[in-house]
Amino acid sequence: MTDIVRGVAVVIAALAMSGGVQAAQDDDIGRLIVGQAQLAEPETTGSVDGDQSPSTPPLAPPPIAVAPAPRAPAAAREASDAYPVDLLISLANDAVFTPDPYPKGRRSDPRMIKLQVLLDRNNASPGVIDGLFGDNVVKAVMAFEEMVGHKVDGQLDAELWAALEKTSAEPVLVAYTITPEDVAGPFIPELPQDYALQAELPGLSYRDAAEMLAERFHMDEAFLRRLNPEVSFTEAGAEIVVANVGKPLKAKVANIVADKGRKQLRGYDAAGRLIVAYPATIGSSDLPSPSGVHAVKAIAVNPDYWYRPKVNFVQGSNTKALRLPPGPNGPVGATWIGLDKPTYGLHGTPEPSKIDKTNSHGCVRLTNWDARELAGLVQPGVPVDFQDPEGASAPVLAEQPPVQALEPAPLSAETADPEYAPEPARIPMLRDRRADIR
Structure with a gap:
C-alpha cells in the first residue's frame, strides 16, 4: 500500500495526462469563467410544505448547460470510473497542471483529486473530496484566487496551480491504518428518520466506521470505498488510502x-x-x-x-x-x-x-x-x-x-434550529448547469 501511495513512475503520469488514459470532452475548469452572476441556483429537494421552488430566482447560467443524470448507486458510480484504483492513486499524487477537460459524469479525475485536497489545505473548502468537477470546486478556486491576489475569474491556470503546489509538497493521498478506536463505535447502522424514534436513542452516531472516516478525511464516502475496494472497514489494523487534508485553521475570523x-x-x-x-x-x-x-x-x-x-x-x-x-x-x-x-x-x-x-x-x-x-x-x-x-x-x-x-x-x-433533516433519497436534477455540478 505504501508503494501505491508513493506513486508509479513520472513517465506513466505524463502518459496518462497527455492522452494515454481516456479523457472526456466537457467540464473543463481550465476554460470555464464563472463569476458570481454565472453560478446557477440548485433546485430544492422539497420542504415541509412541499414547496419545490428555489429559494431565489435562478441566476444567469454558465455558457454551456448540460442536464446531469440522476445520482447512481455507489456500486454503479464505482463501476463507471475508468481508472484502476492503483493508477488513480498514483496519478493523483503525481498530477501536474494540464488544460485538458475533466471527465463527464461520476468518474473521478486524478488532477481533480489533487486540486480538491490542495484547496482544502489552503482553507478554500471544496466540500467533499471525490475527484469530481463542480460548482463547489469553482467557488473554492475563486476564493483561493482572492486569498493570493490573483484575478478572481474561476479559471484554473498554470500560475494558480503552481501557487497551490508551493503551499505543500506532501502527497494528496496517503496510507492510514484503521485503529481499534475507529471500529469501536458506537454506531447506528439503521438510523430512523422519525424524530420521535431518534429522541429515544442514546446518540445520533455515525452508521459505521466508513462514514466516520470519510468525514474525518473530508471525503465522499463512496469515493473512500472506491479507493479501498477490498476493505470492510470493520477490522482494526487494515491499511487504507485517504485524503491528506490540511489541519484546522488557527486564525480568528472577525x-x-x-x-x-x-x-x-x-x-x-x-x-x-x-x-x-x-x-x-x-x-x-x-x-x-x-x-x-x-x-x-x-x-x-x-x-x-x-x-x-x-x-x-x-x-x-x-x-x-x-x-x-x-x-x-x-x-x-x-x-x-x-x-x-x-x-x-x-x-x-x-x-x-x-x-x-x-x-x-x-x-x-x-x-x-x-x-x-x-x-x-x-x-x-x-x-x-x-x-x-x-x-x-x-x-x-x-x-x-x-x-x-x-x-x-x-x-x-x-x-434551537428549524432545520428539517430528512431529504429525499436522491440528488435533485440541477437546472442550467454543467454535468454533475457540485
Whole structure:
C-alpha cells in the first residue's frame, strides 16, 4: 500500500495526462469563467410544505448547460470510473497542471483529486473530496484566487496551480491504518428518520466506521470505498488510502459573509482579508435565511437538538416537542453556531455530499468538518452579513472585543434550529448547469 501511495513512475503520469488514459470532452475548469452572476441556483429537494421552488430566482447560467443524470448507486458510480484504483492513486499524487477537460459524469479525475485536497489545505473548502468537477470546486478556486491576489475569474491556470503546489509538497493521498478506536463505535447502522424514534436513542452516531472516516478525511464516502475496494472497514489494523487534508485553521475570523448568490460562507480577518471559505446551503423559499447583519450569539459542539413543532415546523405526525440527543447524524450535525436572531444559526449536516445541492430551512448548513473548524474561529459578537444575490458588497468590519477562550455554550430551546433533516433519497436534477455540478 505504501508503494501505491508513493506513486508509479513520472513517465506513466505524463502518459496518462497527455492522452494515454481516456479523457472526456466537457467540464473543463481550465476554460470555464464563472463569476458570481454565472453560478446557477440548485433546485430544492422539497420542504415541509412541499414547496419545490428555489429559494431565489435562478441566476444567469454558465455558457454551456448540460442536464446531469440522476445520482447512481455507489456500486454503479464505482463501476463507471475508468481508472484502476492503483493508477488513480498514483496519478493523483503525481498530477501536474494540464488544460485538458475533466471527465463527464461520476468518474473521478486524478488532477481533480489533487486540486480538491490542495484547496482544502489552503482553507478554500471544496466540500467533499471525490475527484469530481463542480460548482463547489469553482467557488473554492475563486476564493483561493482572492486569498493570493490573483484575478478572481474561476479559471484554473498554470500560475494558480503552481501557487497551490508551493503551499505543500506532501502527497494528496496517503496510507492510514484503521485503529481499534475507529471500529469501536458506537454506531447506528439503521438510523430512523422519525424524530420521535431518534429522541429515544442514546446518540445520533455515525452508521459505521466508513462514514466516520470519510468525514474525518473530508471525503465522499463512496469515493473512500472506491479507493479501498477490498476493505470492510470493520477490522482494526487494515491499511487504507485517504485524503491528506490540511489541519484546522488557527486564525480568528472577525467578520462572516453568507453569500446567498454564490452559496458560500466566507470568513475575513480584522484587516478585511479573506482567510477561509466554505460551500454552504443557505435558506429556502419556505423558510428563507435572514437578511442584513446579525451576530454570533452562542456556540455548541456536539449539541442536543430541540424539535419544536409549534414554533418551527411539523415532521410527520410528531406534534409534541422533542429533545434529540447529540451526534454527527443529528439535524444540525455536530456543531451549532447560534445567531442573535432566534432559531437561526450556522451548523453541520448529516449529509455533507448534499451541501449546495439542496435547500435548508433558513439556516446556513455546512459540512460537519467545516462547521467544527468555524466554531474555533469565531466568538460571540462576530457579525454575520447575509448578502442577497443582487447588490452584494464588500464586508463591513465591526470593531471586535479582544479574543478570549470560549467554552461551548449549551443549546437551549431558545436557540434551537428549524432545520428539517430528512431529504429525499436522491440528488435533485440541477437546472442550467454543467454535468454533475457540485
